[in-house]
Amino acid sequence: MPADSERCYELEIPAKAQYVSLARLLASSIARNMCFPEEDVDDLKVAVSEMCTNAIVHSGNGTVEKPPILVRYCTGKDYLKVQVSDRGPGFDIGCVLNRERTDLLEKGRGIPLIQCLVDEFQCDSEPGSGTVVTVVKYLRPRENPS
Amino acid sequence: MDEKDKADSGLKVAVEDLGDISLVSLVGEVDVYTAPKLKDAINSLVERGRYHIVVDLEKVVFLDSTGLGVLVGGLKKVKSNEGELGIICNQERILRVFRITGLTKVFPVYRNRDEIPTKERERQDAG
Numbered sequence: 001m002p003a004d005s006e007r008c009y010e011l012e013i014p015a016k017a018q019y020v021s022l023a024r025l026l027a028s029s030i031a032r033n034m035c036f037p038e039e040d041v042d043d044l045k046v047a048v049s050e051m052c053t054n055a056i057v058h059s060g061n062g063t064v065e066k067p068p069i070l071v072r073y074c075t076g077k078d079y080l081k082v083q084v085s086d087r088g089p090g091f092d093i094g095c096v097l098n099r100e101r102t103d104l105l106e107k108g109r110g111i112p113l114i115q116c117l118v119d120e121f122q123c124d125s126e127p128g129s130g131t132v133v134t135v136v137k138y139l140r141p142r143e144n145p146s
Numbered sequence: 147m148d149e150k151d152k153a154d155s156g157l158k159v160a161v162e163d164l165g166d167i168s169l170v171s172l173v174g175e176v177d178v179y180t181a182p183k184l185k186d187a188i189n190s191l192v193e194r195g196r197y198h199i200v201v202d203l204e205k206v207v208f209l210d211s212t213g214l215g216v217l218v219g220g221l222k223k224v225k226s227n228e229g230e231l232g233i234i235c236n237q238e239r240i241l242r243v244f245r246i247t248g249l250t251k252v253f254p255v256y257r258n259r260d261e262i263p264t265k266e267r268e269r270q271d272a273g
Contacts, residue, residue: 017178017179018179020179021156021179024177039239045208046243053177057178107215109214109215110210116246
């Protein structure tokens with residue numbers, strides 16, 4: 001991924017639930033401006049919502065004064081990368097990624113859902129050091145009607 | 147954002163009783179901010195002894211896993227009272243989230259309101 005051709009935009013939101021829609025709105029605006037198909041715009045909206053929700057919930061959801069959440073949108077020629085950073089308590093990502101889901105009704109749908117909706121997913125977190133989640137969605141080549 | 151803005155923003159919830167079934171109609175977005183309104187509506191129905199609930203998602207423009215979590219919580223509550231919680235949805239963008247998480251196997255899915263009585267009759271006939 002050629003980082004030198006990226007254009008990046010940053011949105012800083014308070015760690016409160018009412019601001020998640022703002023992060024979603026900006027993601028959809030950028031994706032539509034890049035001519036992503038509408039179903040991919042929908043996928044990005046859900047992914048960004050999940051990422052921001054996790055960041056806010058793990059930061060206390062406004063119940064205590066917490067540092068803001070940083071949402072960074074980077075556009076390349078054929079991709080949109082979104083990175084959500086929080087300064088919450090962090091967690092052991094291995095516990096989440098390696099957990100086998102046997103009951104559809106149990107909690108923990110967020111990260112598996114994000115992984116299904118984007119092309120690349122990365123989560124960097126350690127207990128005590130905050131969390132950075134990065135996703136990438138690629139523009140698919142347009143199909144030529146023949 | 148004051149309390150009035152909070153009440154008006156994002157999601158409108160309306161509840162009506164259709165015989166044995168309670169219909170919860172949603173308009174707007176279901177996310178971490180608005181989902182508590184849906185949770186309150188479902189909890190109020192359960193407290194009233196209404197255990198057959200259908201949530202109409204046809205006018206929902208966005209739903210994420212927080213919304214799914216509230217619906218799953220409601221399903222567990224009504225199932226424990228021998229009830230059922232179904233959804234009305236014919237929008238691919240919303241159904242996709244249910245499908246990816248496997249929840250189309252868990253919730254009865256109706257394509258429109260007209261299907262509810264039919265399915266309910268089938269359920270009663272089968273029982």
